[in-house]
Structures are given as C-alpha cells and as structure tokens.
Amino acid sequence: MAADTPFFPPGLRNVGWRYVFRRRWQTLLMVLGIALGVAVMVAIDLANASASRAFDLSTEAVAGRATHQITGGPQGLDENVYIQLRRAGILELAAPVVAAYVSSPQLGGQPLQLLGIDAFTDAPFRPYLGSDRAASYSQLVQFFTRPGSVLLSRGLASRYGLQLGDTFDLEISGRLQPVTLVGLLDPQDSLGQRTLEGVILADISTAQELTGALGRLSWVDLILDQDDPAAAERIQAALPAGARVAAVEARSGTLNQMTAAFRVNLSALSMLALVVGLFLIYNTMTFSVVQRRSLFGMLRCLGVTRREIFLLVGSEALIVGVIGSLIGIGLGVLMGRGTVSAVSQTINDLYFTTTVKAQGIPFSSLLKGGVLGLLATLVTAAPPAWEAASVPPRAALSRSGLESKVRRGVIITAFGGLGMILGGVLLFLLPLDNLLLGFSGTFAVTVGFAMLAALSMVLLVRLITPLSARLFGFLGRMAPRSLVNSLSRTSVAVAALMVAVAVTVGVTLMIDSFRYTVNVWLEQSLSSDVYITAPDFNQAQPSTPVDPAVVEQARAWPGVERLDLVRATTVDSPSGPVKVTAFLNSTIASERLFREQSIPTGEMWPRMLEGAVIVSESLADRLDLSLGNSFALYNSQGRQDYPIIGIFYDYATSEGLVQMALPRYQQDWQDSTITALGLRLPTGTNPDGITAALQDGLQTTQRLVIRSNAGLRADVLEVFDRTFAITSALRVLATTVAFIGVLSALLLLQLEKEKEIGILRALGLTGRQLWRLVMLETGIMGLVAGLLAMPTGYALAIILIYIINKRSFGWTLQLALTPEAFLQALLIAMTAALLAGIYPARKMGRMAAAAAIREE
C-alpha cells in the first residue's frame, strides 16, 4: 500500500466539520455551553487579577521599597522617636510617613490614600516620586511652604478636570478640608502611573495638620540590609515600649493570603459554571456520536481506522472548543467590567481598602480562560470520541444491542458513581485544610451523583408508569417504556440536566443559608437602638474616630437610657496585625453567639475588665487559638498576653477579630479614641425620631453616620449581599446554562425519534396523541432530572456550606433549607422540558408519515 497516507485525510475532516456546520442548532448549543463557562472563568479571573494587582499597587504606593516598618499602635508613633533615632545614628535609610484614607467630592468620592512624606528622605523608598518630570522647583517650594498643598498624578487630575492652583476638598474622618493642587506627578513608567492613580501626596507636616495627628507619624519606613538579620533587632532594642519594627512582607502577607483564599473560592465557583457547560457539551457530543453510529460503521467498512474516527470526532470538538472559547473570552471581557468592581468592593468590605483600580486586561487571564475552555472541551469530548471509534464496521451492533448493553451497564455505572461519591467524601475527610482538595471532592461527588442517574431513572420511571398509564392510557405506558428503551440517550441527557439543576440548588441553598445565618447573628449582636459612627470605607467595621464632643452630647441627649462606646482598630500581634474592637458595654457577652466559652456568660464582663478577651471563630481557626490559651498583643507597654474566655461567631470580617473591654484597652494602649456609639432608648421609644433629632441637633463639624438599629442592619446586610453578588451572578449563569441544557438535550432526543414517530403516525396516531406523547416523554425526563437534582443539590449545599465556605472565609454557616430552592429546581427542569417538546411536536405533527419513514 502507499506509504504516504496522510495523518488525518482532508476528506475525513470534511465529514466531521461539515456535520458541525450543518447541525447549526446542535453546534450552537455546544458553543454556548463552552462560551458561557469560559466567559464566567475569564470574568472572575480578570476580577481576581485586578484585585491582586490593585493590592500589589496599593502596597507599592504606600510601602514602596521599604523592607521594614516601625509602627506605634493604633495612635501611631510619636515623631520624636524618629528624630531621636535619626540623631543617634541608629536609622540610616528611613522615611517617616503619615497616611490616611480620604476621599474628595471633586475626585469622584473614591477611596484615596493621603500620603504625607518627608521629601528629603523619601527618594529611596518611593522612586516614582523622584522622577525629574515630577514637579518644578517653584511647585516644590509651594509644596513645602504653603499649608494644604498637595500633589496629584497628572492622570488623576486631568480625569477630574483639576488644574494647577485649583482648590478642592478632602473628606478626612468626616470633615471637609480644603487643599490646593500645587504640582502634578508625571511618572514615565506605567507602574508609577498606575501606582499614583490612588495617591494624594502632601508634605508630612501638611498631612499631620489635615489628619489632626500633630506630632504623630503613622509609621516609619526602613530599608534594612537583607544580609544583616540582626539590624531589625538592634532597632527594636532602641525603640520605646509600644513601638515595633516588623518586616513589610509580614504585615501585608497575611492579608494577601486571606484574599487569596477568597479569590481561589471565586475561581473554583466560576469553574462550577464551566462544569455545567461541560455536561452540556458531553451530552451534545454523545448524542451526535450515537446519531451517527451507522455513518461511523460505514466509514470503518471503507477502511477508516479507529484512530481516524477518534480524530474525526476530536476535530469536531476542537472546532467547537475554539469557537466557544473565543466567544467566551470576548464575553468574559465584557462581563469582567461588572465583576472587577464587584470583587474590588467585596475586598474593600471584607479585607482592606484599595485605592488603585488596576486597569488593562491581562493577557494571561484571557489565555488561561481560552486554554482551559479548549482543554475542558477536548477532555469532555474524549469519551464520546472513544465511543465513536469503538463502533464496529457496518454498525454490526444493532441499536437494540446497544440499548441492552447500556442496560446491563446501569448497575456497574451506579456502583462506579457510589465509588466516586465515596472518594469525594474521603477527600473531605483528609486532615488538610486545602481549598482545591475541597473542590476536587465536590467535583467527584457531583460526577458520582450523575453516574447514579441511569439507575435512578429506571427506578423512578417504574414508579411513575402506573400513574401515567392511569392518567394517559396507552400513551402513558408507551412514553416511560420508550425512555427506558432508549437509555443510551436518555440517561446521559437526564444526568446532564440533573447536574446543571443541582448546581443551582446547591448555590441557592448556600446563599439562603448565609443570609439566614447573618440575620440571626445581627439579631443577637445589634442591641442598641441608634448607632453613631464617622464615615468609613469599611462599612462592616468602621474605625474612623468620632469627635469627642459628640460622645459628650450623646451621653446627655434626652431620652438616652444608656450609651455604649466602641473603639475599633488594628493592633500588632506576633502573628501580624489583628483587628480589635473594644466595648464599653457590660452586656456584651449576652450579645454574642458563642461557639465555645470557658465561663458562664454572666461572668464574662468582669473577667474582660481584668484583661480577658473573646475572639471570633475565624481568628481562632486561622491562628489555631483555643479556650484557656492566651493571645499575645503588642500594647503601648510591649507584648502582653490576654486570656481567651470565649470563641464567638462573627461574620463582619473574614480575617477575624478580638473583642475586649474598653477600659482595659484604654489603659493598655493609652488611647481614648471612640469610633462608634450605641444609644439605648427606653422601651417603646421610636428610634427614628431620636435618629432624626440627633442628625439635626448634634453640634459638630464632623459629618456623622447616624442610623437606627434597623438602618444599620439593612446596611450590614447590603455589605453581605455585595459579598455574594458574584456568587448570585454565577447562580444565574449556571441556571441559564442548565435551562439551555435541559432544552437542548430533550430537543435533540425528540428530533432523533422522527422516524419512530413517523411510523406511529403511519399506524394511525393522531396529531393530538403525538403532542401528548412528546410532552409526556419530555415531561417525565424533566421530572426525573428535577427530582434527582434535589438530593444532589442538597449534598452540594452541605459541601459548599460546611467545607468550602469554612475553608474560604472561616465562617460557620447554619444550613437553612428553603423549599423555594427545591421547587425552583423542579420548575427549571419541567419548564425547559415542556418547552423542549413544543418544537419537535409541531415539526413532527406537520410531517407526512411517508417522509418520516423513508429509508434514505
């Protein structure tokens, strides 16, 4: 024979590719499945990449090239410490910084970082400021000499139409302060440009005046010799109690690590959408192979090898995968606009304030989405392609032979499914707190349930048949029998639909449970009637100081029965910065839901006044804290151990927090700042009336946020809803894909039965009976898929709530079973199923029987 037979003859390529283009609807469904999956992944990846880069850029903007920082606790560092260390020659490369988050009505109200620096010492730290195009000499003179002078990046200024010499307002701790733009920063490199997008630069004394922190520094940046590990220790030894030197990485690393878990969770959830899309592809590909068994058999007669048939089907998947992935990438970029801001908002709410919006679309995100989409398509298409390659020449195995083979395999497949579920559960039981492992387990359990679909369908159909026979006569017997007799098609379709619908059930239950848990928590923990805080970018835990005059006025306000005070801040610990909330509230313990407590609730407050603390479960789990242990914090005297007497549920932050008594905090940190006030009113008083009166009557220059209990609860819930905004969007997408999946699977199935229906028509089946038969068949499949989706969705919800969420956020959620989630599953499956019946029933009803039964 000729030795130069091509690897994959073009004629064969045509056989496959033209099939793809001829069956436009079938192909469109596959393309849609891939495109939606890839789009979600790309959109989430863009958001994650943007958040990650925003974090890096924000860190770069503030910390620059500093290796270490000297910090001084919640109130900052006395500037004399810096001066003395400088004079003593202990600090070589060091730069003092005063920093605060501010906003400006003239700059869009977005969070901006006010950075006060000492221009003479700062150049080695933030080189992007030292560009020779940064500012002219005259601008620099103004910068140092004129109060309220600031510099902005040229990009930021021009975006908001600000010119040199313009005056604009900065809102700092709720107070508007006028500043003047005296210079424009114009770094030439793009990193510098992006870094400066969120920065307002001022001389350090200007920043002290603006923030009201006269004589205080936020921190001192240091560049220490990496080869001299003792350098930090030498500086630490020279520092007064309460001041600490720590590596920058250690400070920012924890947060980055925490947001990494959040990002992995999002990526993995986005992959769920792809998995749903893949079931759609698998179903359609399998169908197209089953449809063409005789064609493949004939090609095998002509001498086409198994490998060539495999390549033929594989190349079809390749076309569909490429087109779907490309469309998905485009769609993902469009969707990315929404996801980027949603993810940034969530990170701002839960973790830290980012001032930089990362711009541009990283090529790596697009590539990752495209490659994953393509690979996933090819892997999914491999089993159907293998099935095609196994078709014997001339399809010697008859259709009935194929069906009996499939029926024999039902039990084996079901055992395989049980094995997969068991494997998934074992993955969860591994003592590793790994999120990816958790998702692998989820995938295994989902596929396991899908493998049980065929057996469940046979059993369910057996159960349904007597009822449908009673209701619909011979059609009611015929429809279920036909479904079981064509199990090779119907079981795959039902499995695909079931998975798609189950994902929506699982995610819906997770979101419902989350909201339920937060509601219960808010009910318990918000006991005051009116709350007063200063504006803050972090709404979940505001830490902006409230004017002390407000505290005094509130205390004396008519009708106020009791005043609770709160100081929320961040302090250093050996494990990095930790959020601390200190309360003046003797009933605080009864307002917490404890997971564990070492003493009765009633005895907690006196112990807290003596120095005991309670910690949130996410902090306890993250840092491996337990009752009876002490938690070390750095206060103004240095390191001190605080005994832990309770671990409570909290959903305000993912990194967790420590709560203590305010008097004890004030004593240990020498800090009398108050960040929130809780007013308790006599029973029966309308909090809205007092809220309105306070808004009008408090004498202060500070803008305050005064909310009733209900108002605050609504605001907090809004933050939580935002946290799950992306998850909700993913649920909508998964539902859409599921709906399309149900529709396509059933549509294709009915169209394939054209000939069978033609024969029935020739035998005298009326048009009305035909409609009934088709609707019964699709209806039963929808019902079976919907019913199977319920336990599967429930299992998914359990995994998402107790394993995935716990590993992602550190929060324990209470499972809330809402019947709506289950009804929704049945509704999606049934609606799509019945809709899917309309077209084939119409088409076949119109077709002449003779045409349907013609052999060729």
Add this chain to the structure above:
Amino acid sequence: MHTMQTNLTAKTAAAESDENFLVLENLTKGYQEGGKYHKVLHDFSIAFRRGEFVAVLGRSGSGKTTLLNLISGIDRADSGEIYVNGIRLTGLDDLQRTLYRRSNIGFIFQFFNLIPTLTVWENVTLPLELTGQFDDAGKARALSLLEEVGLRDRLTAFPDRISGGEQQRVSIARALVHNPQIVLADEPTGNLDEDTGRAVMALLDRLTRRAGKNLVLVTHSPEAAAYADRVFTLHDGHLVERER
C-alpha cells in the same frame, strides 16, 4: 505511514496461482442469540480465481452478508482460514484488517451509504485520500470513473440532491477508484427499480471486468446473478455452486 504490507498487487513468495486468488478454508461462523448459538456458515471451503465475478444467492438471513463481512475482514470467522492472494486474512489483527480493507476492498451497499456531508466528488475521492493516492493520477482516475458512470457534471452535488440510481453509481465509482482487487456488492440493486437496477448491474459488470477485479455479489435477484461467471447458493450454511 503504515508499513504493513497488505497490497495484494504485490505478491508474496507464498502467493498462490491465479486459480487460488481468494481461498476460504473450512470456514465456520455463528452468532449468539440470547442464550442460543446460531450457526450461519458451516465448515465449507472454496477457492476463487483472480478476476472472477461470482454471485451468491440466498434467502434473507442465510449468511450472505456475513460471508462478505468475513472476506472484507469486518468480522472474524469462528474457525477456518481466509487467504487473499496468499495473505492469511484470519491472522491479522483489527488494525491490520482495517488497512487491508482500505487498500484492497471496494464496497457497494444496498442503501448506497454515501456520506451525506460530502459532495459526489468528495465521496468518490475519499478512498484515494485514505490510501494516500489523492494525487493527479488518482484524481484523473476518479474523473474518468465519474465520466463512465455518467455523473461528471454532478461533482459538487450532495447525495440528498441526486436520485437513488445516481447514488448507486457514485458508490460504484467510490468502490473502484482506489483500484482494489476485490469489490464486494451487497444487494446493489435491492433498493432500485428494475430498469435502474439493470443499468447499474451492467455498469458494475463492465467496469469490474475491464479492470480485472474480483466481484463478489450477494443478491436475491437471479437476474443480477446472471451477470456472474459462477453462481452459488448459500443454503443451510453451505455454499453450493449452481449448474449453468
């Protein structure tokens, strides 16, 4: 690509004379039907000469198609041997039999079995592509065959746009284009009207004889069988030659 020597035009040392070009030896084949074994072909032996046209008559289910499947290597005998030009077909594995079939067998089916997504030209040239003969000579041969079957002007038509007779003529061209030594025809006129069937048989006879191919025709039709050099009847699993 494939290095296995399966081309029957290149005779091996073991090749038999033209008298014994296709040899079936003690051939037995049956199928499992439910719990019962149903024997279709019973331990029979026969030899065909090179270039011979033989017809096999028989009732439905008598094993005619099974015989073609065994000769083409689609199916394997339960026992016995098949030699084609000295090559022991029964000793080849699945891939080797596929490659043997690709080069040496031309198939004509009752229901034409053209590939619906390929044009007339693409259907005919597919075997050339599979055997690596899709060169100028191969294309010229395809055109000449299409000319002979009267479809030179329908090259770009898809199968569903031409009649049954035309489709069968395309499949004849497809069966011969790659110059196989054996053409297997399974009821080629079974789905055609009388006149068209007669025309197709005449064409098949003319083209295979002229090219010196072996044609094995299985049919119900004594009229179609009349074209053959020898006629056999398959009865109770045995092949019996008819007197002419």
